[in-house]
Amino acid sequence: MVRWRQGPVSGNVEDRRGTRISGPVAGGAGGILVLLLMIGAVMMGVDPGQVLGAGGGLSGPAGQTSSLTADEEQRLADFTAQVLGDTDATWTRIFREDLGRTYTPPTLVLYSGRVESACGQASASVGPFYCPGDQKIYVDLEFFHDLNTRFKAPGDFAQAYVIAHEVGHHVQTQLGTLQYVSNAQRRATNEAEANRLSVALELQADCYAGIWANRSSAHNLVLEPGDVEEGMNAASAVGDDRLQKQSQGYIVPDSFTHGTSAQRVQSFRRGLDTGNLESGNIAGLPTIR
Numbered sequence: 001m002v003r004w005r006q007g008p009v010s011g012n013v014e015d016r017r018g019t020r021i022s023g024p025v026a027g028g029a030g031g032i033l034v035l036l037l038m039i040g041a042v043m044m045g046v047d048p049g050q051v052l053g054a055g056g057g058l059s060g061p062a063g064q065t066s067s068l069t070a071d072e073e074q075r076l077a078d079f080t081a082q083v084l085g086d087t088d089a090t091w092t093r094i095f096r097e098d099l100g101r102t103y104t105p106p107t108l109v110l111y112s113g114r115v116e117s118a119c120g121q122a123s124a125s126v127g128p129f130y131c132p133g134d135q136k137i138y139v140d141l142e143f144f145h146d147l148n149t150r151f152k153a154p155g156d157f158a159q160a161y162v163i164a165h166e167v168g169h170h171v172q173t174q175l176g177t178l179q180y181v182s183n184a185q186r187r188a189t190n191e192a193e194a195n196r197l198s199v200a201l202e203l204q205a206d207c208y209a210g211i212w213a214n215r216s217s218a219h220n221l222v223l224e225p226g227d228v229e230e231g232m233n234a235a236s237a238v239g240d241d242r243l244q245k246q247s248q249g250y251i252v253p254d255s256f257t258h259g260t261s262a263q264r265v266q267s268f269r270r271g272l273d274t275g276n277l278e279s280g281n282i283a284g285l286p287t288i289r
Helices: 034-044 071-098 142-149 154-174 175-185 192-219 227-237 240-247 261-274
Strands: 013-015 109-113 114-117 120-123 130-131 136-140
Touching: 013 071, 071 109, 071 154, 071 192, 109 114, 114 136, 130 154, 136 142, 136 154, 142 154, 154 175, 154 192, 154 227, 175 192, 192 261, 227 261
Parallel strands: 013 109, 109 136
Antiparallel strands: 114 120, 130 136
């Protein structure tokens, strides 16, 4: 069970659960925005090609029956706000102490079924995602049930890893890395090259999740036996090779957009062990632009 010494709770949570969005799922997202909307699709074991709709948006089922009881959903909502509050405090401290810069925390949007973002509309089938257009993280709490049952990655720290990974994408926006990758992908001469940049981006976000856990544990986060294993199990569960093997029976390395299970665990572990921003220099991807 994840514990905090002070129990910070973020006020940057926007609750849109129960809000209905009708009409086709479509949007004007392009390039890196579409990539980030699709980040969660791979985590959910969904073929990204199946969730792209007209106009570069996303499609998927909405309004599905909840697998969570009201008490379970409230506990997850409270836990999510607490994790976000801790990442806010930790990254504010890292930016100030390591970079002499000001960190602007993201907003986390809780939704159910379908949601509208600055990157377009998205359905719950894509899983958690970060949109740099509005600098918000979008989470349908049903994902955490799937993380436990479908991906066999139970535990509070596994859930915290997912949130910290998405916060890692916000850190990349704050540091200019997302913009760098977006420009580099536009210059890429083939899909495999663009995918390699996507993998580097994802592995860096995994590393940043580990850095958060390291630096927070020195101040507020209390890591108990089994917590780290839960986080690494979650990282392993959403590796491209493992998900492709499960969904289609074979793997296509050139199509990887997130990295293998081993790579994701290694990146998370490196950040956790060092707590150093420079450990996020993955595959030639700079930490700071």
